[in-house]
Amino acid sequence: MSTLAELKNELQQLASPKQQQILQGFFKTGKGEYGEGDIFLGIKVPVQRKLAKKYQALSLTDIQALLQSNLHEYRFTALILLITHYKKADNHKKSKLFDFYLHNTKHINNWDLVDISAPHIVGDYLLDKPREILYQLARSSSLWEKRIAMIATMTFIKNNEFQDCLQLAEILLDDEHDLIHKAVGWMLREVGKRDQMIEEQFLNKYYKQMPRTMLRYAIEKFDDDKRKFYLKKSQASK
Incomplete structure (x- = not known):
């Protein structure tokens, strides 16, 4: 062996x-x-x-x-x-591995480590369960726990469940770190790929608050006119 x-x-x-x-x-x-x-x-x-x-x-x-x-x-x-x-793993073992992951977040401490793992373990485990833990992570002082919370929603988004992504994005709108701006923008873009109207409802409410990088990531898949529209609106609001 x-x-x-x-x-x-x-x-x-x-x-x-x-x-x-x-x-x-x-x-x-x-x-x-x-x-x-x-x-x-x-x-x-x-x-x-x-x-x-x-x-x-x-x-x-x-x-x-x-x-x-x-x-x-x-x-x-x-x-x-x-x-x-x-x-x-079976369901019992998955629960133990989920807990193991959460107990080791201090070692999941770069963006590639978060991105390869959070959807497959945190997101998958919580797909049919309450998700309060994500809101705790989003309010953590740890950059990586906040990114874990946001990137985990990729699994929900792929299952056409957008609410947690939007609520966590709202919590993280004013975060100071570029890696959180990118994570939030990326997940909003993933929502928009499946339902652009829902993403635009969020953008129309929050574009004035959104950091430029977050907004750019969020609108990356929009057509040129719509991208320019949001960027111009955002610039005008500053």
Whole structure:
């Protein structure tokens, strides 16, 4: 049986100093930036996914050990493994894995880690359950918990359930961080792809408050005239 030590060894062997430098800059790991202190080995995502498939039998204890690492690819691979466990689990086990995820949000601490995992675990688990936890996360002081709350709604949106996305977007309208502006705008855009009228009702109510980046993301799929209309309205309101 493959072991955690073997997985770590394979990841280390795949490290690329050139790719590491690119990723360290792309994910803003410098002092004072959102990813400060995050360390990359420089491994591309498809390679990590392939490796995670090979080691999918690793235990939850092993996944926890990977998640606690300061190496980004260890945490990324841990989340791919966690999603694999979740998809194969019965309802009782899914509940435990959902709780495990929420207890480890401090390690899910870059936007790619949130985006690959929140819809598949948090969103999926809450699809047929009360969703108060998302509102707690949205009001958290943690940038990543707020993004988890927003990105988790992708699963609801794909099931044509838009209310939580809109309510969470309202809570996060005045957030100061660019990564939240992008997350909210992205999810609003996903709503609009399925029902543009509902998205426009939200925009018409809140465009004056929306940060420019959030608005740009939200209207990205609109036709040129409509995009210009909202951007001009927004500019005029400042």
